[in-house]
Amino acid sequence: MGRPLFRLSVWVALAALSLPIDDAQAQGRLSPNKKKEGESADYALRRAQAFHDLYAGSEEKSEVANAKRTFSARTIGQPAAIGRPLPIYYPSVNRDAKLNALTAGAPAVRFPGSTFRTMTPGAPPQPGIVWRNLGPTNTAGRVSSLAVDPHDPKTIYRGTAGGGLWRSRDGGVTWTPLTDSLGNLSIGAVALAPKSKPEDPQVIYMGTGEGVVAIDGIDGIGFLRSPDGGETWDLPVSVSATKFFAINVHPAKSMEVLVATSGGIQKSTDGGKTWATKLANVYGTDLARLPGAPQTVLATVWDVATANQTGRGFIYRSTDGGDSWTKVAGAGLGIFDAEAGRMALAVSISKPGVAYVLAASAQGDSKDCRQDPVDQTGVYRSEDGGQTWSFRSNPITGSCDADGHDSILGGQGWYATAITVSPTDPNVLVAGGLDVWRSADGGGSWTKQSRWHEEKTSPTYSHADIHAFAWAGNRLLIGDDGGVGTSSDVARSFSRLDKGITTKQYYSLGISPTDRDLLIGGAQDNGTDIRIGASAEFLEVIGGDGFAVAVNAKDPKVLYGSVYNSRIFRSTDGGKKFSEISPKYSRGERRPFITPLTMDPNNSSVLYTGSHLLWKTADGGTTWSKTSETDLADAFGGNGYLTKVAVASLNSQFLLASASNGTVKLSKDGGASWTLQTGLPGSYTTHVEFDPKSLDVFYATYTASSPGGLVYKTIDGGKSFTRVDRGLPRVPVHVLRVDPKDQRILYVGTDVGLYRSTDGGAQWDRYVKDLPAVSIWDIAILSDRSAMRLASHGRGFFEIKLP
Incomplete structure (x- = not known):
């Protein structure tokens, strides 16, 4: 099946976030030199849980704990502490406050859509004025929604998880960003209003906030409308919902809109200005x-x-345009499986009345297989417009053994579920989850058509994790975790439409003081990427989810990458080959999904990673040892894991370690002993950083769910901390860096862009406003201070020349 190297029990995987990992399972080796490696369903679920830890407040965490117990109580044979927690709404984030922060100072309700035409690779750098996008332009990031102009199938709209809305007018050969000037680039759904005449301006409806429950889907600021094809946008006055799954416009009434959201089914009759919730x-x-x-x-x-x-x-049905609804089918009703879960819909254009549903499993595993779960309960069909339904099939092959199962949705129907009907044949279906499957008999039988683990040049390759389908005439478009795929033969063969678009979602970046062109970064479900020369194209060198990276300061051919569970990889030939060099963790260690890795700024042979314990190598990763047996995540209830490690450039014996539960500890002897830092919030600590010119000054940053502030600073070595986040929007802060020339100048990466302080953190302002409001996860400043680079979670890498 191509997935065994990644297999880990969903139930054990979830437990690993708060319980020890079963090392016998978790240490299975992935093959880093095969670019075909990707993310399996179990790790997608672990990612969701990791981001829950990141974003949820104490109230939500209590709800999840209750959901775990409730869910486990009805899950046969599963330990009560490790059932699958289901997605929840996060009330700790004030939606309207976020909207107000993002639109503060707006000169008008209508915003220009794409004023930042310089946001493309190759734009000439101008010191302190213009950001330059470094790519990649040969691969892309997650796509949540697709729309096609019915009058011109070459005009395609692509809604992305963190990179905004893009348009192509040549069938996907070239792309233009439409939303770089908006305050939120997470797109959940997009739809086109009907036009009286083909030459009329195109009205676009867009729901911000990706419709996924993986939680790395950034919440949005509501429903937006463009009256002119994306040139300008009307902003909402309030947030009707923070996650949008679908938008449907009445074919004869362009102002009548239905939306499927985290706030239920809602209806507007004035083009999105006001909303009424019809299913809550x-x-x-x-x-x-x-x-x-x-x-x-x-x-x-x-x-x-x-x-x-x-x-x-x-399944609900309405006969009055969505004003009232009747439940007609679903879990436990009629022929539907009692544990039918999340569903996707499709209707036939060529034979009105024919509709299909693809259903996941409410349990997350319909086969009770810990080794390889199947999150799927079947395909259903209606021939009378949804009034009655029949079961068609539940295509699952294999068994719960070494070979595992093969199914449309794999183990992640909760995350990626999509189905569509051929526009010319009501019996030809295409469905997607982990791979693309096809049926020619109305869902009675299915054939697997794509294989995510194939080489990308293979005609059977399609990226894993499928979220959306659309038809451009008779050509099928596929939105997935790697961008947009296409098929001209109804899902028999595939190609990609990801050239010239920059939407990759990065967690990290690494640079070199001796090779200015070198850039390496870890990406969501798209491996670890290395820049090819000075171009805007990158090469994927390690599969799966790529996290922290590092570059040897003296020898840029020595590179480091990582994947989930604190697994570390090294290359000594500039990235041609990587080998796993992970520490030999003990069975009881709590290893994080988002792997931390820090290189000593004074000695590139010294690196740190860990679990709830800190591991160190002094020989570039050949051997590792624990610095001590100190639990670095034992405060605030314990059971946390490492999030970041910092090494002081003035003295490598000074270390800072932060944890998922808010624990921050300081060591002055290289990690042999530690002191708990008090006076800080007891919530997920995203980053810790030393001032390069003073051992007494250091910082800690937090997410918006923190009960206190977003940034804290000490000037007395940790004896006391001061909150320093005035001017920052109430959104997560992922990283902080101190200017190497002037320690009064600080930079932070947030979920809505980059902010700078010129007075040591007393006041913050958005820095060089032509940078899109994209989530920034890492910042690197070249050693000569000539430029700063950013890793964004949705728009690739950026660079600016520092003044």
Whole structure:
């Protein structure tokens, strides 16, 4: 199947975030030199949990703990402490406050869409004035939604997880960003309003906030409208929902819109200015109108919006355009599996009345297989417009053994579920989750058509994790974790449409003082990438989710990358070959999903990583040892894991370690002993940083769910801390760097862009405002201070010349 190297029990994987990892399972070796490696379903679920730790406040964490217990109580044979926690709404984030922060100082309600035309690789750098995008332009990041102009199938709109909305007018050969000037670049759904004449301006409806529950999906600022094809945008006055799964526009009434959101099914009759909730206390996951009968609408909903969530999915039907709804099918009703979960919808254009549903499992594992879960309960069909349904099939092959299962959704129907019907044949279906599958008999039988683990040049390769389908005439478009794929033969073969677009989601970057062109970074579900020369193209060198990276300061051919579970890889030939060099962790260690890795700024042979314990190598990774047996995540209830490690440039014996539960500790003897830092919030600490010119000055940063501030500073070696976040929007801060020339100048990367302080943190302002409001996860300043580079989670890498 191509996945065994990544297999880990979902239940054990979840437990690993708060319980020790079973080393016998978790230490299976992945093959880093095969670019085909990708992310399996179990790790996608671990990623969701890791980001829950990152973003959830104490109230939500209590709800998740209750959800775990409730879910486990009805999960046969699973330990009560490690059931699958289901997605929840995060009330600790004030949605309208976030909207106000992002639009503060706006001269008008209408914003220009794409004023930043310089945001493309190759733009000439101008010191302190213009950001230059460094790519990659040959690969892309996650796509959540697709839309095609019905009058011109070459005009395609791509909504991305963190890089905004893009448009192509030549069938996907070239792309233009439409939303770089907006305050949020997380797109959940996009739809086009009908036009009276093809030459009329195109009205675009867009829901910000990606419709996923993986939590690295950034919450949005509501529903936006463009009256002119994306040139300008009307901003909302309030946030109707923070996650959008689908938008459906009445074919004859361009102002009548239905949306499926984290706030339920909502309706607007004035183009999105005002909304009425028609189905509440659920997540709406899909919408479909019956062709020729636009007042008849089908909706799928997911019971994950309340503390008593079940994870079950249901189908509702409306005959009055969405004003009232009747539950017609779903979990435990009629022929539907009692544990049917999240659902995706599709209706036939060529035969009105025919509709299909692809259903995941509320349990997350319909086969009770810890080794290789199957999050799928089947495909269902209606021939009377959704009034009645019949079971068609549940395509699952293999067994719960060394070979594992093969199914449409794999173990992650909760994350990636999509289905569509051929526009010319009501019996030809295409479905996607982990791979693309095809049926020619109305869902009765299925054939797997794509293989995510194949080489990218193979005609059967399509990137894993499929979120959206759209038809451009008879050509199928596929939105997935790697961008957009396409098929001209109804899913028999595939190619990519990811050239010239920069939407990769990076967690980290590494640079070299001796090779200015070198750039390496770890990306979401797209491995670890290395820049090819001075170009905007990158080469993927390690698969799966790429996290922290490092570059030997004296020898740029020595590179380091990482994947989940604090697994470390090294190359000594400039990235041609990587070998795993991970420490030999003990079975009981709590290893993080987002791997920390820090190189000593004074000695490139010394690196740190860890679990709840700190591991050190003094020989570039050949051997590792623990600095001590001190639990670095034992405060605030314990059971945390390392998030970041900092080494002081003035004295390498000074170390800082931060943890997921808010623990921050300081060592002055290279990690042999540690002192807990008090006076800081007890919540996920995203970053710690030493001042390069004073051992007494250091910083800690936090997410928006912190009960206190976002940035804290000490000037007395940790005896006391001061909150220094005035001017920052109430969104997560992921990283902080101190200017090497002037320690009064600080930079922080947030979920909505880069901010700078010129007075040691007393006041913050957005830095060089032509940078899109994209999530920034890492910052690197070249040693000669000639330039600063950013790793963004949605728009690749950026560079600016420092004044």
